[in-house]
Amino acid sequence: MAIRVAGALESKPKKGVVDPIESLGRTILRARVLEDKLGNLYRAGRIVGGVYLGKGQEALSGAGGLALRKGDIFAPLIRDMAGRLGFGEPMVDALRAYLGSRLGPMKGRDGNIHRGDLTRGILPMISHLGAMLSTVAGVLVAKRMKGEKGRVGLTCAGDGATSTGSFHEGLNLAAVERLPLVVVVADNGYAYSTSRDRQFACEDLVDRAKGYGVEGHGVDGTDPMACWRVLHHAVERAREGAGPQLVVGKLLRLCGHGEHDDGSYVEKKMKSSERGRDCLKVMEEGMKKRGQEKEWQGWREEAQREVEEAVAKVSAEPVPDPFEEDWRATQSAGMAEVMVAS
């Protein structure tokens, strides 16, 4: 069930209301421009570790991040630059993680997509897929126990992650506890190189919602305004106490698994299908129809300036120093064991 908001891009926004087009448009442009830059930096050998991009997934991801409020919890996966920016992660933090600055939230101890900032409500993912569902559920249980009301947790997954036991256990637990958890699945056709027909046998992942006893929402992940509407609806349903929400966006990853991968295994018919549309182009077309081509171009130029400034700033920052690192994995007093073997 794909929800489409045909014509939404043609109507002008009302005064005094957040313009979803500007909000989402700027967010997905910032993500795309930043990720294009990251790809270039990777090829220039400037990146520490791998680069994993979310091209083609910006609308679904960004709409999720933008649907949240301050005080909510966001646990992104690897293709959620747009969601992170939409939720308020500073662009410099992304670059600090990729360029290895010691000023980043992970201080060089972890990097790239594994960054997070618990003080901002951004949980740093671990690489093991599905693990963040139960973790966000735990944060929400804690908030409930503390009497904090009206908070929502949103976490992202891909079609591959839905095959893990963790995904199942986490969603089931959240459903049993009726937690305000939104799980956004980007069904992007491939888990690394494995196509969805080798990943699961059901027709549509959103059909699983009923089995878990949660509300399900399917959306065309290439249609930005449909993503905006569905994600806002799902987040509000969770906020008003309707329990976990499963959102499944159909789209295509428009890049390799990481920048080391050319994605040559992606079938041509997938690329030319509706799934293969680039959500940024869809948005740009809509802006043209509204006569807002100049605004779109302006947002793009602003994003380019922001990215260049952030890269310049972070490039001048100090890198981690092994002699200043305290090499302690626990916080307990008296725990500093000297491991002779090391």
Add this chain to the structure above:
Amino acid sequence: MSVTYLDAIRSAQEKALRDDPRVFIYGQDVGRFGGAFKATKNLAEKFPGRVMDSPISEDAMVGMAVGAAMEGMRPIVEMQFADFSTVGLNQMLNHAATTFWRTGKPCPMVLRLPSGGTPGSGPFHSQSMEAIYSHYPGIVVMTPATVEDAYTMLLEAIELPDPVVFCEHKLLYYHLKSEALPESAVPAFRARVVRAGRDITCVTYSAMVHEAVAAAEELAEEGYEVEVVDLRTVKPLDTDTVLASVARTGRLLAVGESWPWGGASAEVVARVASEGFELLDAPPKRLNAKDTPIPYHPNLWAAHRPTAVRIAAGLREVLRY
């Protein structure tokens, strides 16, 4: 009135729930039923909403605790049996254990593991998991051997800012008794000399402490004074107390109920060999369970694990050198 090892664990949880609103308990059947071993008996009634039944989802149970800990709570997760914690290993080893290192923010949680063998329990209800958890940085691993330690160390575990694996031994649950709950505690992370001796040091932990003491009594009749050291906490390992004991005795036998490949007893021997080689008058020796899954039949089980008889034989062997 006597207090069992299990009473101590229940009482410690009750005290923590009473004293600290951040504490809650999550596990299979821990609610009104009171847990498979009754370690949470009556707690759900006394603390409504804070002793919660979980689905049979060990991975999600631990993941939930990680999230709650990040949000400032002090969750206690009860695994029904230590063996089942393998299903939750990923969340414990890769998530809970890495959180402080990666983020600088604490992840205070306790994973309670009903551990160790009992007659007739078989391969999947008898395991000792301390070696696996100790191998990973970022986790404290406690292995209490006495009623007093079960109580004071569990309270400590709940207060620590780090993830703690609390290995409580099922064989001690009902049979090990004390007069009353303790009023003082051995300092955190310190080993304890259970029985002083001058001829040989036997380092062990958990239920094996009682087997080692029995073996020491047997050797006392033969004229040997065995010093028994209870590690109490295997990670971090109190190397200082172990080396000080070996300095007195010159000989070492390290005993563990878990399997022989690696683990706490291997770590003790490795540290004494590398840091205290010149203290030794004989090659240090280890004694562990046999390298097979844990047998079901009591006849086989009794031969699989170290016992007082096997420990006494091991001690004599090192003494004869």
